[in-house]
Structure formats: C-alpha cells, structure tokens
Amino acid sequence: xxxxxxxxxxxxxxxxxxxxxxxxxxxxxxxxxxxxxxxxxxxxxxxxxxxxxxxxxxxxxxxxxxxxxxxxxxxxxxxxxxxxxxxx
Amino acid sequence: xxxxxxxxxxxxxxxxxxxxxxxxxxxxxxxxxxxxxxxxxxxxxxxxxxxxxxxxxxxxxxxxxxxxxxxxxxxxxxxxxxxxxxxxxxxxxxxxxxxxxxxxxxxxxxxxxxxxxxxxxxxxxxxxxxxxxxxxxxxxxxxxxxxxxxxxxxxxxxxxxxxxxxxxxxxxxxxxxxxxxxxxxxxxxxxxxxxxxxxxxxxxxxxxxxxxxxxxxxxxxxxxxxxxxxxxxxxxxxxxxxxxxxxxxxxxxxxxxxxxxxxxxxxxxxxxxxxxxxxxxxxxxxxxxx
Numbered sequence: 001x002x003x004x005x006x007x008x009x010x011x012x013x014x015x016x017x018x019x020x021x022x023x024x025x026x027x028x029x030x031x032x033x034x035x036x037x038x039x040x041x042x043x044x045x046x047x048x049x050x051x052x053x054x055x056x057x058x059x060x061x062x063x064x065x066x067x068x069x070x071x072x073x074x075x076x077x078x079x080x081x082x083x084x085x086x087x088x
Numbered sequence: 089x090x091x092x093x094x095x096x097x098x099x100x101x102x103x104x105x106x107x108x109x110x111x112x113x114x115x116x117x118x119x120x121x122x123x124x125x126x127x128x129x130x131x132x133x134x135x136x137x138x139x140x141x142x143x144x145x146x147x148x149x150x151x152x153x154x155x156x157x158x159x160x161x162x163x164x165x166x167x168x169x170x171x172x173x174x175x176x177x178x179x180x181x182x183x184x185x186x187x188x189x190x191x192x193x194x195x196x197x198x199x200x201x202x203x204x205x206x207x208x209x210x211x212x213x214x215x216x217x218x219x220x221x222x223x224x225x226x227x228x229x230x231x232x233x234x235x236x237x238x239x240x241x242x243x244x245x246x247x248x249x250x251x252x253x254x255x256x257x258x259x260x261x262x263x264x265x266x267x268x269x270x271x272x273x274x275x276x277x278x279x280x281x282x283x284x285x286x287x288x289x290x291x292x293x294x295x296x297x298x299x300x301x302x303x304x305x306x307x308x309x310x311x312x313x314x315x316x317x318x319x320x321x322x323x324x325x326x327x328x329x330x331x332x333x334x335x336x337x338x339x340x341x342x343x344x345x346x347x348x349x350x351x352x353x354x355x356x357x358x359x360x361x362x363x364x365x366x367x368x369x370x371x372x373x374x375x376x377x378x
Binding site: 009010011013014015016068069070071072074075076078079082083 | 099100101102104105129130133134136137138140141142
C-alpha cells in the first residue's frame, strides 16, 4: 500500500492519541508519550506490525499518545495509514 | 437480562475502554448517530479493535450499525460481525424487508468466516411512524430477532410533534411496540430519557415503561444506569410474594386441593407466570437460589 498524502486520525482526548502519517522514504516512527519510557518500544512494535500488515514500507508515522490502550493505538495507526493511501 | 442498554460513542476510546464497569447489563457501541460522517472509518476500526482486544466481562455487547440506506452499513457489518458481538442493532427499521436484507448479509458474512450462522441476534430500532405500524411484522421477520427497541426522538420528528417529558405523544408507539414484541414472543426496550440531570423525571419515565410491559430501557448517560436498573429489578416484596405463590401451590398439592388461594385471592395461571418471571429475573440479577 502506497502512502500518497498526509492524513491524521485520533483525538486529543485522554486515553486516545493523534497519529499523523506523511509520505516518506523507508519507515520512520516518531513517538511522543507520557509513558514513552515504559511503553515506547511496545507502541513502536504495534506501529511496525500495522504498517507491515498493510504493506506500508515508506511513510513517516508520528504518534502523540495521551495514555491510549494498545488496541486504540493500533486502530488509530491503521486509520491514518488507510486514509493516507487514498485520494482525497 | 437487559435492564439497561448503555450507548457508548463508537469513536470515544476512553468510554469504550471502560464500557463494562459502568453497571449496564448491555452496552451499545454506536457507529451511527454518535459518529460524524468523516469519522465513520475511524470509529469502525476502533470498535472492531475493542471487540478484538477488550474483554467486556459480564456485559452484553450490542453494535449499532448505520442505516441500510447509507454507504456504511455493509462495511460496519464486515468489520464487526466476525468478532461475534452478541447483538446487531439496525436503525430506522420500517418493515420486515429491512430485516430480511440485514439477516441475509449477516448470514453471508458468517458463512464466509466459517462461523456458526445465526448466533448474533438482532434488536432493531423502530423510530419511524411506518416502523411502529409494522412492529409485529418486524418482530417476526427472522429467528435472530431478540427484541424491539423504541427510538422516540426520530419517531416524534416523523410524527411532526414535539417530544415532551410527559411522553403523551409517544404513548401509542410505546403500547403498540410492546404489544407487537410480546405477541411475537420477544422482548421490548424503551427509548432513552434525554435530560441528563433530571433524575426524578428519569425515575417516573422508567416506572411508566415498566408498567406498560417493557423489560428494560436504553440509556445515554452512565449516571442513568443505577436508576433504570433499580426500577427493572424485582423488589424484595415482589420476590417474597413470588416465593409464597409457589409455596402455596406446593401446599395445595400436598393437601390434594384443586384450587389454591393466597392472601384471599385465587392463584391462577397469570399469577404463576408472573411469579415465575420475578424469580427468574431475581436469579439473573442477584444470582443464587430463589
């Protein structure tokens, strides 16, 4: 799946996150989270898995986490990647 | 046992995460009115992941999908049905054809995914004047039908009248719907009380629904759950009376009596049936032996 435009998913609310996806070369994952020290690696693994499942190899995924559960993180990343792969 | 069906917005991650600790017997993960058109994709994926990864222990899960006339409903079903929610709630159901079309799509998805066909039930939202008129036909439309549920906001808009707290304008719909559901052998659920802060009004409205024969009520705010649960739970006096009914029947049998009376009133079939329902509900709510 090719990333062809910028896209955002999620909200600023507590227990949620904002994911921004932009076109890029290779896979870059940037994480901001109050629990980055404890869960940064887990968030990164989830992002890599979702990208792999969708066949995304080139994208910049920026994550601004507000204490979201893993299932929410996965949902918002998937939504942002799918949105970024579609024409507006 | 569904005394309360609590609506949770499908795109609200925080509420979905806490859905099972709010005291409701059922939670409705809402993909319809609570989600704006530009967030339908996001909510659908979030709800699918909630079903996949969260364990809603002791809480029935209902998914309200988008109307069959929108471009969203099939994607909603494809996303959530393979994760085996207890119930699918279609909206603006006005006739049996709607249910036939929905049930056929559900069967198609279940077969495609190697699932048991018919396990997920249907509770339709009747919220149009035509839907109320066709309530019995809708209630009998498919073996998946578990209940009918009245939605008064859209209904009163369709009726072209104001929705009031007294609810005079929805009395016909309430009685017609519950009668249709009972005639078809399924349950009936009442419309939510929409004033979040008016707890006295909620209490009265819920008592009226119970008096009309409803088994439960939808709620749109977690603060309403306790009041509605209490109204639809059998009281200690009701439980004691139901026990006395069965004790009197046993005593009558022992003495070889054909007719048995309790507190000066003959125990006939409807009294026994009501007592049985009270004890059955008490077991479901409080557990243990009754």
